[in-house]
Amino acid sequence: MATQATAREIAVVGVIGAGQMGSGIAQLAAAAGCGVLLLDSDTAALSRAVDSISSSLRRLVAKGQLSQASCEHSIEQIKCVSSVQELRDADLVIEAIVESEDIKKKLFVELDKITKPSAILASNTSSISITRLASATNRPCQVSLISTLSFNAASSFLDSIANHMLTCYFCVGITYCFGATSWIEKENALV
Numbered sequence: 001m002a003t004q005a006t007a008r009e010i011a012v013v014g015v016i017g018a019g020q021m022g023s024g025i026a027q028l029a030a031a032a033g034c035g036v037l038l039l040d041s042d043t044a045a046l047s048r049a050v051d052s053i054s055s056s057l058r059r060l061v062a063k064g065q066l067s068q069a070s071c072e073h074s075i076e077q078i079k080c081v082s083s084v085q086e087l088r089d090a091d092l093v094i095e096a097i098v099e100s101e102d103i104k105k106k107l108f109v110e111l112d113k114i115t116k117p118s119a120i121l122a123s124n125t126s127s128i129s130i131t132r133l134a135s136a137t138n139r140p141c142q143v144s145l146i147s148t149l150s151f152n153a154a155s156s157f158l159d160s161i162a163n164h165m166l167t168c169y170f171c172v173g174i175t176y177c178f179g180a181t182s183w184i185e186k187e188n189a190l191v
Contacts, residue, residue, distance in 0.1 A: 014090035
């Protein structure tokens with residue numbers, strides 16, 4: 001029973017961590033039409049991520065699953081950045097860094113300070129309580145878990161929300177991408 005749900009436009013997505021998960025998330029966000037700010041402390045990882053994303057999108061073009069124009073547009077949407085400060089205007093920031101609660105909490109404290117008040121902060125953690133991560137911020141209702149266990153399923157979800165992020169009240173820190181579609185179907189959330 002949701003009391004209220006609103007949708008907000010997501011124009012810019014910050015992704016922290018340019019490894020396999022981070023680059024996959026960046027690709028999905030860019031393909032959904034969002035501007036992407038990809039951050040990693042390792043510039044070589046950023047370069048590898050952009051190369052990997054470009055190769056992946058070009059394979060989709062070769063298979064006839066993506067137009068050349070969409071491929072090029074997605075690649076153009078991704079900007080590599082070198083400082084967390086450059087994420088200050090992002091509408092959504094997703095971390096996909098090392099699986100350490102202390103390191104993730106430290107990052108969430110910093111993101112809470114530098115991002116705009118309306119920004120949604122998300123983690124791609126597979127083993128750490130999102131509620132504990134959210135407790136490191138002053139906006140626990142705007143902290144979410146985004147788990148991309150299946151990039152195909154995540155891609156379908158991104159298509160279905162068409163650049164809008166759900167805000168689900170009374171669901172502190174427990175917004176799962178794949179569960180959100182059932183919330184919409186049951187009219188417990190709106191898009």
